[in-house]
Amino acid sequence: MTMRSEDSVLDHYQAMELAVSALLIDKGYFSAADMEAEIDAMAKRTPDIGAAVVAQAWTDPDFKARLLADGTAACESIGLDMGPTRLMVVESTETVHNVIVCTLCSCFPRMLMGIPPDWYKSVNYRSRVVREPRMVLKEFGTEPSADVEVRVHDNTADMRYLVLPRRPASTDGMSREELAKLVTRDSMIGVKIVEAP
Amino acid sequence: MANAGRMHHDMGGRDAGPVDRGGHSHPEWEKRVDALMMLLSNSKRRVIGVDELRRGIEELGAENYSKMTYYERWVSSITHNLLEKGIISSDELGRKMAEVEDTARAAGDRG
Known part of the structure; x- marks a missing residue:
């Protein structure tokens, strides 16, 4: 994995999280709604x-x-x-x-x-x-x-x-x-x- | 202190300074990493265990461990575990990261 150009507005690790989550959603491991619900549950x-x-x-x-x-x-x-x-x-x-x-x-x-x-x-x-x-x-x-x-x-x-x-x-x-x-x-x-x- | 044979994450008993109790920020992307791990480790899915997360963090090596922030370690370990298990491939990860960066850059340019 290589670091992207410096002008990227996303940090390398932020991009990693978004990419991994998107791939897992595509593959049906969980849904975007599951992710939102989990964030809300943790906040509580x-x-x-x-x-x-x-x-x-x-x-x-x-x-x-x-x-x-x-x-x-x-x-x-x-x-x-x-x-x-x-x-x-x-x-x-x-x-x-x-x-x-x-x-x-x-x-x-x-x-x-x-x-x-x-x-x-x-x-x-x-x-x-x-x-x-x-x-x-x-x-x-x-x-x-x-x-x-x-x-x-x-x-x-x-x-x-x-x-x-x-x-x-x-x-x-x-x-x-x-x-x-x-x-x-x-x-x-x-x-x-x-x-x- | 005798630290011989110890790994970098094994900190109990080492010399260290006062505990800094200031500052507690938890930005949105960290909440997403946290939620991602909770989703992958819960009893419904059991894709990555908490022990596997920890092993992945320990295997980052001493230099990365000290350089990276807490949730950077988490997301690196989660990603490494998923690659290792063959759940995602490095090709698709690279492509998807380029895609999300392009999307963010386009959104930034518009703003």
């Missing part, structure tokens, strides 16, 4: 989905037990499409703080949170969080005390981790919807904690 996958799962786990002990035992099955039981990957939910507690990474590439629980933030895909995050997690957490303003064990979980192509963050104190009277609003993407990655309102 946001951390709000994961936040709702976390809030349900905080307020429904039976669901929480099922979520920790088999994340994929528990999420599918509440109607979430989990795609081809398995989900493993890890609970942060008084004694354990969990954080996730993908050292080999950028695997992320995207069915529950959408596409990962750029820093999650960065060389620096991937390299360091497994070796000096407390230093990296500190850059995010998170400093677990020395007696808390920090566990780093490395995602793979087929298996994705989601952090079940600790429910903040003084949120006892809050509804599931109110709780979900407190849960951020970064808290489900584990680089931040969930703050009380």
Whole structure:
């Protein structure tokens, strides 16, 4: 494959994507409408989905037990499409703080949170969080005390981790919807904690 | 750090600088690449698996890996996998790329 002339208004890789998609549509692998629907579906996958799962786990002990035992099955039981990957939910507690990474590439629980933030895909995050997690957490303003064990979980192509963050104190009277609003993407990655309102 | 025998994508534990948390753009063409991979990997089609995507990215080599952007790696790996599986040929890919570039250029000239 050769690069086209410099005056091309399309970047080489943009042209590659358009050409490949057009060929696959010609060959009947999928339709242009399938592609549009997929783009729309991905746009709808946001951390709000994961936040709702976390809030349900905080307020429904039976669901929480099922979520920790088999994340994929528990999420599918509440109607979430989990795609081809398995989900493993890890609970942060008084004694354990969990954080996730993908050292080999950028695997992320995207069915529950959408596409990962750029820093999650960065060389620096991937390299360091497994070796000096407390230093990296500190850059995010998170400093677990020395007696808390920090566990780093490395995602793979087929298996994705989601952090079940600790429910903040003084949120006892809050509804599931109110709780979900407190849960951020970064808290489900584990680089931040969930703050009380 | 001992990095002997490691491939370039295997980054866990290497020396690296602070995490840059700024900037998060996701242009339209990247969304199309993402959608393309989702369509090819879903359980209805299973044309390319996520593991195959990753292998294709790893095989880009250290130099390309560091030069290319994230979704450039994806679309290169997807294309390579499709060529390897014989789903598309390099001839038809070359022709189609020339065609989409000509179309874009014509549209650009009109604008």
